[in-house]
Amino acid sequence: MQISEVVALAQALMRCPSVTPEDAGALDVLQKNLEETGFVCHRLTFSDEGTPDVENLYARFGTAGPNFCFAGHTDVVPVGNADAWSVDPFNGTIKDGTIYGRGAADMKAAIAAFATASKRFIKESGEEFAGSISLLITGDEEGPAINGTRKVLDWMAENGEKIDHCVVGEPTNPQELGDMVKIGRRGSFTGYLTVIGTEGHVAYPHLADNPVPHLAAMVGALDALVLDDGTEHFQPSNLEFTTIDVGNPATNVIPKSANATFNIRFNTHHSLDSLEHTVRGVLDSVAELRGCHYELDCRKNSSPFLTPEGDFSALIVEAIEKRLGRKPELSTTGGTSDARFIKDFCPVVEFGLISQTMHKIDERANVADVEALTDIYTDILRSYFVTQG
Structure with missing residues (x-):
């Protein structure tokens, strides 16, 4: 040949x-x-x-x-x-x-x-x-x-x-x-979410603050978020969780923290800064309702x-x-x-x-x-x- x-x-x-x-x-x-x-x-x-x-x-x-x-x-x-x-x-x-x-x-x-x-x-x-x-x-x-x-x-x-x-x-x-x-x-925005609790014994939950339910509530709120319906040239923006981690090998210990990572692929309805504002608004609402504390590291990958x-x-x-x-x-x-x-x-x-x-x-x-x-x-x-x- x-x-x-x-x-x-x-x-x-x-x-x-x-x-x-x-x-x-x-x-x-x-x-x-x-x-x-x-x-x-x-x-x-x-x-x-x-x-x-x-x-x-x-x-x-x-x-x-x-x-x-x-x-x-x-x-x-x-x-x-x-x-x-x-x-x-x-x-x-x-x-x-x-x-x-x-x-x-x-x-x-x-x-x-x-x-x-x-x-x-x-x-x-x-x-x-x-x-x-x-x-x-x-x-x-x-x-x-x-x-x-x-x-x-x-x-x-x-x-x-x-x-x-x-x-x-x-x-x-x-x-x-x-x-x-x-x-x-579409643009790409990655969020690294950490919920901070208080470590303790599972038999004494009143002496601890379990971050896992708090994280679950935040994950649910973000997952329910409808960002937009798309544009003439772009499909709707979507937020997807890629991992949820606690790293706790013990069955009798309430962990100190819990983590989740998500990525948003987004269209021209949004900017990297506006997305961060939206996400933090959702997380702030959950944190206030549940009386918990979170940290969010944002990676603004591309517009x-x-x-x-x-x-x-x-x-x-x-x-x-x-x-x-x-x-x-x-x-x-x-x-x-x-x-x-x-x-x-x-x-x-x-x-x-x-x-x-x-x-x-x-x-x-x-x-x-x-x-x-x-x-x-x-x-x-x-x-x-x-x-x-």
Whole structure:
């Protein structure tokens, strides 16, 4: 079987076991490919207290505007039980027209498609198109996301690097390539709730204050909270408890404290600050009613965003329809991505491969889809620079 350029690059990237925060040579592979095309590459390593150092790559072809950016990540999640895989998870094995391996869907094959599409467009345009193409690639998307895209963007701003529009190659399609383009994402708010009681003997409850019933009442109140009914572009906000912990191994001791963690995925009806106000209001009411004390640590992870429908999203949709004969849904569903950082710098949408096997055993992508995605990205560049010109 003859391996195409884009598939060979995807395999080379997948053969680097770049589990966050390790790069394992993935950025070397990509940088070599881009420099052969004429990109100027910057390797950027960032650090922060309590987090591992992370390598990132910013590459640009051209110096003029507009600057069209492809963004993504070469880091991947762990493989889990390697014995459960039908193939070596870091080999990029092709079977029956499908490429298998960690990163096939999320999102090394999409990065290979970025690079190959850029090379095609640059070659056919004779390097004379009016503008620039850039790639912003991080090794920290699947991890804390502290030393990755956010800091690359800050470095770009400090060094006069402006991007005008961006496509992030996350796997956006639920069933078939061309199903969905993400034009926004809900925000994320995490709450760490602790109820403080008084430790004591279960036979002498009047000498103690059991925090567990107090916590249960607070959990019930928050669980009953209806945040909104959604918007035109966003589904309703939801609050979900992810763990409740007491950590008490004794059956005859009333514990001193009880803890719960929850996460809220929220739409544009709310801000991070307004959500904290709402949550604290509910907890204050329960605490006053029950005469108990609580502590709440809030992690304001990300705000919701929406790239309004317009010329940019229409250009993406047209490129998909041209190749696949399918009009994608413009959606804001799913979790978060690094688009939440990029949206502060330019309009951003997400479009990549099928999401069904991401983070799973035997993660995979159809070779035909990888080829088609490359064609779509190439068409996006063609239309973008004609439109901008």
